[in-house]
Amino acid sequence: MVGAKYWRLFAAVWGIAGIILILASPMYRLFQISWPVINSGDLVWYHWVLLLLSIVFMAYAEGYKGFQQNFSPRVAARARYLGNHAGLINGLLAPLFCMGYFGATRRRQIASLILTSMLIVLIVAVSFLPQPWRTMIDAGVVIGLFWGIISVLIFALKALLQKDFPHDAELADKLRSKAENNG
Numbered sequence: 001m002v003g004a005k006y007w008r009l010f011a012a013v014w015g016i017a018g019i020i021l022i023l024a025s026p027m028y029r030l031f032q033i034s035w036p037v038i039n040s041g042d043l044v045w046y047h048w049v050l051l052l053l054s055i056v057f058m059a060y061a062e063g064y065k066g067f068q069q070n071f072s073p074r075v076a077a078r079a080r081y082l083g084n085h086a087g088l089i090n091g092l093l094a095p096l097f098c099m100g101y102f103g104a105t106r107r108r109q110i111a112s113l114i115l116t117s118m119l120i121v122l123i124v125a126v127s128f129l130p131q132p133w134r135t136m137i138d139a140g141v142v143i144g145l146f147w148g149i150i151s152v153l154i155f156a157l158k159a160l161l162q163k164d165f166p167h168d169a170e171l172a173d174k175l176r177s178k179a180e181n182n183g
Contacts, residue, residue: 008082009083010091014091016152017095019075019099020153022095030142033138034142051135051136055143058141059144061144062143071148074100074108074169075152077167078097079094079160081169081171082097085175099112100112100170101113155167
């Protein structure tokens with residue numbers, strides 16, 4: 001049973017670490033694209049206004065509403081589930097499990113797939129914008145992703161270290177009943 005305990009801990013940590021890596025990669029790449037434009041000295045006053053508006057909007061919409069209020073608590077709750085009940089498949093694929101691609105309610109799975117599809121379409125569309133307009137959006141996304149990483153870390157620590165974590169993991173019925181029966 002000791003090996004199973006360590007496997008479950010590994011799965012929970014891998015789920016969180018994998019998601020942080022998934023979020024950090026585009027954040028880093030977008031920062032590498034945005035920073036030279038911001039630092040170039042070529043922006044005029046209305047660029048700065050739009051940049052500030054984009055950053056504020058994305059911090060609120062993506063960071064606070066998207067990550068802190070929805071994604072991060074659910075991810076942490078699903079990592080907590082893995083810490084108590086990880087099997088081989090959901091442990092190996094822990095980041096995808098934590099994101100709700102499988103082992104989730106049908107509604108959560110559909111929502112995760114739709115959100116991912118919409119993000120891909122937006123990423124492609126924004127990549128066609130000329131500079132400095134692309135930077136206005138990319139810089140806001142960097143702030144939103146940074147907020148997301150911090151909120152995932154905070155919620156994960158709470159989920160894994162506190163006795164009670166009152167957030168819904170949106171587990172599939174089969175997994176929910178397993179969790180309830182095993183405590």
